[in-house]
Amino acid sequence: MAKPLLEARGLGKRFGGFVALDGIDLAIAGGERIGLIGPNGSGKSTLVNCLSGILRHDSGTVSFDGRPIDGLPAYRRTRLGLARSFQLPKPFRTLTLLDNLRVPLLYAVNARPGRRLPEGEIAERALAILGEVGLADKARRLPRDLTQVEMRKLELARAVATEPRLLFADETMAGLSPAEVEEILEVLFRLNEAGITIVLIEHIMRAVMRFSTRLVVLLAGQKIADGMPQETIRNPAVERAYLGE
C-alpha cells in the first residue's frame, strides 16, 4: 500500500470506566471504498467522532496525509479535507438549503490557502452540489420541508461541499427503503469516482457489500477483522460477533 491518506495507531477512547475504543489501528489509502461495520455499541460512531475531531481520543495517534492531527479541532480537520456526515441528520434548520451549503463553502473551502471563491461562484457551486443529490429545486426551502431521504441527501451534500479528500458517511441509509438506499449508493459511487475516499458506516449489509472494496469490523471497541469483503464476512470471529456462538 502506498503512503496512507489517514492512519490511526493504537487509538483509544474511554467514557468513564467504559472502554469505547481499544487500541484501534487503521490505515486508509487514497481512493478506497471502505465499509465499517459492527454491532450496535461496537464503537463505529465513536471512531468517526475521534477521527473527525468531535471527540478527543485518549491514547494513540492519528495522522492525515502524513501529518499528525491529534488535538486538532474538528473545523481544522475539515479544512484539511476530512469530512463527515452525521448519523442523525443535523441540518441548519433556520437556513435555506442553499445557505446550508454556503456554510461549508465559505468556511471550509474558502478558508484553504489559495482558494477564494467569489460570492457568485459560491452560490453556483452550492446549487450544483444540490443538483448532484437531486435537491436543486428545493434550494430556497427550509430543511423542515424535506422528507427523510432528502434530509440525508442534504447531510451528505453538506459534507461534500467541504470538498473533502476523505468522507465518513455515518449511517446515511438507516431507515430508508431499498430504492432510496440505491439512490444514496449511486451518489456515493459518483463521489468516489470523482476521487473522494469514502468510509461507509452502515448496517444494511447488502449495500455495504456492494459498495466496499474493503471491510473493517469492530466489536466492543476492538478491530476484529480487516480485509476483502467476501473473505472478511466469512471470518469466524465476525460470524461469531453477528450470529453468536
Next chain:
Amino acid sequence: MTTASIRPRAWPALSGALASTIGFWLLAALAGAAVLAAFLLVSNEYFFFAGYVVLQYVVLATAWNILGGYTGYVNFGVGAFFASGAYSTVVLSKLSQLPLPVMILCAGVVSGVIGLGMGYLTLRLRGVFFAIATLALAIVLQTLIVNWDYVGGSRGVYVIRPEQAPLLGSYVQYLFLLMLILAVAAVAIARTIERSRLGLGFAAIRDDEPAAEAGGVPTLRLKLIATVLSGALMGMAGAPLPYYVTYLDPDSSFSLAYAVNSVAMPLIGGTTSWAGPIIGAVLLGTVQQLATVTISSALNLMIVGLLLIAFVIIAPNGIVGLVTAWRRRRSG
C-alpha cells in the same frame, strides 16, 4: 454624456451587498436625524429623558441579540456589562477630563475585554449552564464593585454633570444625541453581521454546533467575537448612565431588570433579524415609560412578564416572525 457613460461602468463595480450596506447606513443615519429633529421640535425636556431610556434599550437589546439571537447563547449577565460600562465612566471622570464620547469608547473596550474573559471561561458550556454562568458573572462583578471604595462601594457615587453641553442646548439633550448615535451604530453593526459570512457562521452555531464545526466553522472563535461585540455594545450603552442619573449605586446599575428587558425585547420583536430588537425595545420601552408616568414604576416588570408569556405562547418568533409567516402565506 460623459457622466452617463461612466456611471453604468462604475456601479456594477460596487457589488450588490456592499451597495445595500452603504444604503442601509445612509438610511439609518437619516432615521437617526429624523428622530432627533422630531424630539427637538417637541422641545419638552421630559421626552429627551424618556427617549434616552428607550434608545438605551435599543442598544442593549440589539447587543444582547448578537450573542443570544444570532448564536443562540442566552446571556443573563447584561447588568454586569452595562454596569461595568457605567463604572468605567465613573473611574475615568475621577481620573481625567476626557470628553464623554471618548469615555464611551473606553467603556466599550473595558466591557469587551470582560466579554472575552467571560467567553473563555464559559463558552464551553451549553444552554442553561451558560445562562447560569453569565448570571454568576454579574453577581461576582457586583460584589467587586460593592467592595471597591474608590467608586463609592455600596454607598454609591455622585457624578456631577458639566455645566454646559458641547453640542445641543441641555446636557440631557446631549446625552440623548449620544445614545441615538450609539443606537444607530449598534443596529447598523447588527445588520452588517447578519448579511455577512460572520452572520452565516453565527446562524450555523445557533442551529447545530457540531455540524457547524464539521462544516469548517471555527465555533469557539466566532462565539468569542459575538461575546466581545455584544459585551462592548452593552458597556457603551451603560457608559453615559452616571451623567444621566448623576448618582450611581451598585444595586440599581447591576439591576436584573436590565437583563430581563434585554432578553424580553428581542424575543418580543424577533431574534433572527436586526429589526426585532428595535421593534421590541421601542414597543416595550415606550410602554414602560408610559406606565411609569401614568400608573406606577413597579408595574414595569409585570408588563414585561405578561407580554413575554403571551409572546412565547402565541408568537415564539416575535413580531418579525409573525410578519414573515403572514407574507409567506400570502405569497405561497
